[in-house]
Amino acid sequence: MRWALLFAFLLWGCSKGPQADLPSIGEARSLGAEWALVNEQAAKGQLTSIYTETMRKMLREQLQSAQGSLTQPHSNYGHEIAALLQQPDDAAPAALRAHADKLKQIEDGLESA
Numbered sequence: 001m002r003w004a005l006l007f008a009f010l011l012w013g014c015s016k017g018p019q020a021d022l023p024s025i026g027e028a029r030s031l032g033a034e035w036a037l038v039n040e041q042a043a044k045g046q047l048t049s050i051y052t053e054t055m056r057k058m059l060r061e062q063l064q065s066a067q068g069s070l071t072q073p074h075s076n077y078g079h080e081i082a083a084l085l086q087q088p089d090d091a092a093p094a095a096l097r098a099h100a101d102k103l104k105q106i107e108d109g110l111e112s113a
Helices: 002-043 049-068 076-085 093-112
Strands: none
Touching: 002 049, 002 076, 002 093, 049 076, 076 093
């Protein structure tokens, strides 16, 4: 009986993970899109190099924080956030948006579940 109860609690804890991670997923998605915008504007010469460097550093730090707060870091969204963090500072905006779009799909799927 104890094993059944323990198993039920473990299942319950695992099932709450993705729902508990929704705020971090949304934050990472938003940060990825913002990073893409910064890189797009920087490539057009519309931002100073100091501003661009500062924004990239802040965005990366916030992404790392979002990644660190995940209850399931080895999930598909955890891997997507990790892939976003592996991008170089001056990554192509399209590459960054692709990661943000994948996170949006995951986020939408979890919200509708």
